[in-house]
Amino acid sequence: MMGVSGAGKSTVARGLAKRLGWDFAEGDALHSEASVAKMAAGLPLSDADRAPWLARIAEWIDAEIAAGRHGVITCSALKRAYRDVLRRPGVLFVHLTVSRAELERRVSRRAGHFMPASLLDSQLDALEPPDDDEAALVIHAMGGPRATIRSIVARLEDRQGARAEAGDS
Numbered sequence: 786m787m788g789v790s791g792a793g794k795s796t797v798a799r800g801l802a803k804r805l806g807w808d809f810a811e812g813d814a815l816h817s818e819a820s821v822a823k824m825a826a827g828l829p830l831s832d833a834d835r836a837p838w839l840a841r842i843a844e845w846i847d848a849e850i851a852a853g854r855h856g857v858i859t860c861s862a863l864k865r866a867y868r869d870v871l872r873r874p875g876v877l878f879v880h881l882t883v884s885r886a887e888l889e890r891r892v893s894r895r896a897g898h899f900m901p902a903s904l905l906d907s908q909l910d911a912l913e914p915p916d917d918d919e920a921a922l923v924i925h926a927m928g929g930p931r932a933t934i935r936s937i938v939a940r941l942e943d944r945q946g947a948r949a950e951a952g953d954s
Contacts (some may be wrong), residue, residue, distance in 0.1 A: 787862035788881035788926075789908040791891035794859040796930045797881060801857050801937055808849060808856035815841040829907035831864075839870045846873060863911045868919065877944075878921040879908075879937055880914060887927060 786798035795811060800810035816824075818833050842860050849856040850873060862868045868878060883891070892905055915921035922940050926933040 786879050786881065786952050787855060787868070787889060787921075788883070789861060789912055790905060791888040792881035792883050793891070793926045794881060797926065797933050797937070798857045798859045800930050800934045804934055804938065805855065805857075808854055810845050810856065810858040812838075812842050812858050815845070829911075835867065836870075839867055845928040846871060846876060850875065850936060861908065862893060863908060864913045865916065865919070868915070872920075876920065877941075878915055878919065880921055880923045881926040881933070882914075882923060883926050885909070892924065907936075927951045 786794045786801070788794055795813070799809055801807075816838050820838060823830060823834065831949070832904055839860070844856060845858055846856070860867075860871065862871060862878060871878075888905060888909075893918075915923070922937065922944075924933060924936055928936075
């Protein structure tokens with residue numbers, strides 16, 4: 786589950802995993818203490834700061850694949866280069882998009898999160914939405930978590946149906 790801060794990654798990913806009976810992991814929990822402190826101080830992470838974090842997320846994905854399990858993990862995955870670190874056969878990125886005004890509203894109302902609203906601009910500036918050649922769904926997450934989860938499930942079912950039809954011909 787990818788997107789900028791406030792897009793609803795954690796809420797939607799947790800709900801999607803529960804609905805599908807899949808494993809769930811909070812990517813933010815895999816940040817180093819130094820990275821969390823840096824963000825809490827209002828400083829954006831550099832690519833070098835993100836590299837070990839992305840490696841830990843990739844390890845989680847690899848463990849799920851090796852165990853034959855399905856899972857949902859959150860990660861901003863703002864740049865294609867970051868997604869390239871995480872890309873595996875069978876991995877699908879779900880990019881949650883939300884209007885800027887809604888992002889600002891959500892981030893300003895969050896309590897107890899290390900990511901301050903002041904970093905929203907740096908995330909939006911860094912964001913490289915998935916290209917057409919990437920395995921990704923773009924989901925407009927303005928309707929609330931339940932509606933967003935329903936939309937994702939419907940799109941996943943459409944993808945499964947299309948793959949099944951392609952295999953039949």
